[in-house]
Amino acid sequence: MIIAVLLTVFNRxxxxxxxxxxxxxxxxxxxxxxxxxxxxxxxxDGTSDAVKDRFPKVNVIKGSGDLFWNRGMHLAWTTAxxxxxxxxxxxxxxxxxxxxxxLKKLLNTSYDFKNExxxxxxxxxxxxHNLVTYGGRSRKKGLLIPKESPEECDYFNGNIVLxxxxxxxxxxxxxxxxxxxxxxxxxxxxxxAKGVKIYIASEILGRCDLHTELATxxxxxxxxxxxxxxxxxxxxxxxxxxxxxxxxxKGLGIALFHYLTNHIRLVAPKLWN
Numbered sequence: 001m002i003i004a005v006l007l008t009v010f011n012r013x014x015x016x017x018x019x020x021x022x023x024x025x026x027x028x029x030x031x032x033x034x035x036x037x038x039x040x041x042x043x044x045d046g047t048s049d050a051v052k053d054r055f056p057k058v059n060v061i062k063g064s065g066d067l068f069w070n071r072g073m074h075l076a077w078t079t080a081x082x083x084x085x086x087x088x089x090x091x092x093x094x095x096x097x098x099x100x101x102x103l104k105k106l107l108n109t110s111y112d113f114k115n116e117x118x119x120x121x122x123x124x125x126x127x128x129h130n131l132v133t134y135g136g137r138s139r140k141k142g143l144l145i146p147k148e149s150p151e152e153c154d155y156f157n158g159n160i161v162l163x164x165x166x167x168x169x170x171x172x173x174x175x176x177x178x179x180x181x182x183x184x185x186x187x188x189x190x191x192x193a194k195g196v197k198i199y200i201a202s203e204i205l206g207r208c209d210l211h212t213e214l215a216t217x218x219x220x221x222x223x224x225x226x227x228x229x230x231x232x233x234x235x236x237x238x239x240x241x242x243x244x245x246x247x248x249x250k251g252l253g254i255a256l257f258h259y260l261t262n263h264i265r266l267v268a269p270k271l272w273n
Contacts, residue, residue, distance in 0.1 A: 008072025
């Protein structure tokens with residue numbers, strides 16, 4: 001059984017190396033093989049060379065520099081598929097550090113559901129193991145906290161996600177219409193719409209700090225020019241992509257409403273204080 005591990009990285013050399021070390025240190029059966037496909041989207045800190053030196057088996061793919069996370073993951077996935085079809089596809093963020101038995105728990109959970117469901121791993125903060133940061137999400141409850149047994153969710157963050165081949169053949173790839181964010185949420189919601197179930201595995205499976213700083217585009221302490229640039233950036237609100245996401249999953253009315261109110265918030269962010 002072969003697992004294709006998909007990553008997109010950019011200028012986080014030490015984090016990337018730590019992430020890969022924990023990946024290759026996973027306690028899994030010898031019947032499983034890991035094949036890593038890593039897109040380096042224009043790093044200037046020597047990430048690619050360092051990875052090639054320490055982990056020569058990693059397939060390093062040079063990005064164009066403007067792919068960002070979701071399109072980088074799409075490139076990693078399509079590159080993997082050109083090599084062969086795999087039994088599983090693991091999405092992994094390079095700022096996420098797997099527990100040593102994380103992959104084993106993901107695979108066991110997938111097996112429990114006949115390898116026909118998406119299995120999501122939950123992360124907690126690096127210095128606060130009680131603070132859940134990323135994982136599976138419910139439309140009603142938001143981010144879910146793992147329990148003693150797997151729990152069904154509606155969509156997920158893309159930090160740790162195991163997608164069996166069965167699911168890939170139904171849902172396909174992540175949609176490159178989204179450049180950075182939203183691609184993971186969209187994939188989960190599309191999977192649910194096609195009848196694929198999603199579960200969060202029991203226990204915390206990794207560590208990743210939460211990015212909690214108020215976004216620049218709606219921060220009243222920033223100048224309008226800085227807010228505008230952030231608003232139009234793939235790392236910002238990305239109004240057209242957000243509109244397409246909401247129209248697809250929430251309907252035209254909500255998409256139009258938020259498209260308008262987000263522009264108002266850009267111009268007058270203090271109204272939301």
